[in-house]
Amino acid sequence: MRPLLITVGSRGDVQPYLALALGLRAAGHRPLLAAPRRFAPLAAAHGVEFAPLNDEMLGLQDTVRGQGVRAAITAARSVKPMLRRMLDDQAALTAEPADVVIYHPKSLGGPSIAEKLGVPALAGLLVPLYLPTAAFPSPILPFRVPRGLNRASWRISGAVEAPYRRTVRGWRADKLGLRGTPRPVTALVEAGDVLHAWSPHLLPAPADWPAAARPTGFWSLPTGDWTPPERLARFLDDGDPPVYVGFGSSAGGDPGTLTATVLEAVRLTGRRAVLSTGWGALRPEGEPDGVLVIEEAPHEWLFPRVAVAVHHGGIGTVAAALRAGVPQVVRPFLGDQPFWAGHLHRLGVAPAPVTGRLTPDLLATAIEAAIPLAPAAVGLAARVTAEDGVATAIARITS
Template identity: 75%
Template sequence: MRPLLITVGSRGDVQQFLALARGLLAAGHQPVLAAPRRFAPLAAGSGVEFAPLNDEMLAMQDAVAGQGARAAITAARSVRPMLRRLLDDQAALAARPADAVVYHPKSLGGPYIAEKLGVPAIAGLLIPLYIPTSAFPSPILPARLPALFNRASWRVAAAIEAPYRGTVRTWRAEALGLHDGFLPMAELVKAGSVLHAWSPHLLPPPEDWPAPAHPIGFWTMPADDTWTPPERLARFLDEGEPPVYVGFGSSTTGDPEALTATALEGVRLAGRRAVLATGWGALQPGAVADDVLVIKEAPHDWLLPRVAVAVHHGGVGTVAAALRAGVPQVVRPFLGDQPFWAARLHRLGVAPAPLRGRLTAPRLAAAIEDAAALAPTARTLADHVTAEDGVATAVARIAECVESRS
């Protein structure tokens, strides 16, 4: 097969699609991964062909992060021309031969590229977004509602996409020559094939979902046996008890210095050492004590099994890595689906209650101690999650879609 994979978003969105591409390559197929150009180094050396996409919108998000509502509103005025350039890069992909298109809905163009090519369009969903259920509300719902409104809450995904629908419709006609039969993304996902790429042990399928929508397991990158930790990191881990990992990815409160100070004071009050990952600017430490090591990042599959507790933002990529590592978690959710996953981890018994609202050092210290007591449950759940192979299942499902179409 020659599958075309299209994803847009953060590293978490891209890395799981890269894991799928590597699985397809290992199975003897010829995948192409199209993703924002800033992630070309992530794919380098994997053997997967990489097609760079415009990443102006990511750069804009980086620029306005923490700058307040006025900066966000000003930046929003330039979104449509940026989106059109991103979509035009995707239109160029239609010149490539492909047997199927696996797309992240954030791409906005994926299913229409498949339509142009006349091949199956398969939505690769890293979180539940479009298949409604009465069992729980949409994970991206910004407010809690009575359970009576669970099914209705799933319309929020379509509402988020709606402001860009006119741009997508115009692009579909002008760039792809598809003038008739436009359907919005939400309808295309619900009517087409879906791969739900999370562990059923984290979130099992609700009873009102059809079998093809059942989750198949995380798309996990194979361990990098060539990665060697920096000497200072290896030495720090060897010099004492397993530390607490603290990392919030790209999430931020607008005051990364204050967030960092609170996090480190919470770890200190808990009587623990810490490895603090600055990531993409969420944490900005000044001078730190000897029992704190500051790094930019390290592979989660290497680092997390070596820590006592993982304190993070609740992004599903970090959730997956911590589950596989068998480490208890403390989640301070910021936005989007993060509160949803934080609540799920608490319900599963691998994390204390989410740290919503204002984070204080005493609250964080108490949560770290509560989490440490959950280590046996975390290790047991890890045995189940690591036994899954979401990538292999996805590869088989993609092959079935292609064969049924031929």
């Protein structure tokens, strides 16, 4: 088969699709991964055929992060032209045949590309977004609702696409020769054209979901033979397992204050720590005793070597920590992060989410509360790592 995989967004949106591409290639297929061009080196490192997509929107996010509301509003005016250029890059993918399209809904163009090629399309969802259930509210709902309104809360998913429908409709006509607006992703997912890429041990399929919607398990990259920088390897060898702190691309708008809070919390615990600056959520000006600052390291390699993982609750980081068997402390910022933070707490591998105004005492207390949860985290890891989410997804793709 010639599967076409289309995803956009941060590394957390791209890496699972890369893992799926690797699995497809190992199974004898010829996958093509289309993703923001900044991830071309990552794909090349794994030998995966790659089609670059315009990534100006990621650059825009980098520019305005932490600059305040006015900068964000000004930047928003540039989004639609950037979106159109990203869609134009996707249109170029129709120059060659494909047998199936697996797309991230953020790409917006996936269903239309499949329609143009005349092949099936499957939404590859890293979080539950489009299939209503009475079991829990939509993970992206920014407030709590009574249980009786759980199913109704999922209407918010359709609203996410609304601001872009006119742009997508014009692009379909201009670049693909297709008339009208594509079917909403909600309708496609409800028809069963979906792959849910998380572990059923984290979130099992609710009873009111069809069998086709059962989660496959995480799409995780193999750990490989990554060699750490000497300073990281030496730091890990020089003492007890440290606390990991990293918030990826999430931040509360003031990286300096967040960094100071984290460093003071670490000092209060008396523990060593590895701080990952990621996309700038943390901006330390130096390295206090017992603290090592890195830009990033593969979670699959690093997390088995730490005592606690403190993070924002993005599903990619959640998955890596679950597989590593490390207890977690989650400081959620937005989107689906509070949803996963609550689930981890209920599973007994994380203390209650750290919400509200973050203080050093609050974070230090949460870190200490996470330490005794290590046995539960190790037990859950044994079940999660026994799954092969990529193989399960491939079986559905090729059936």
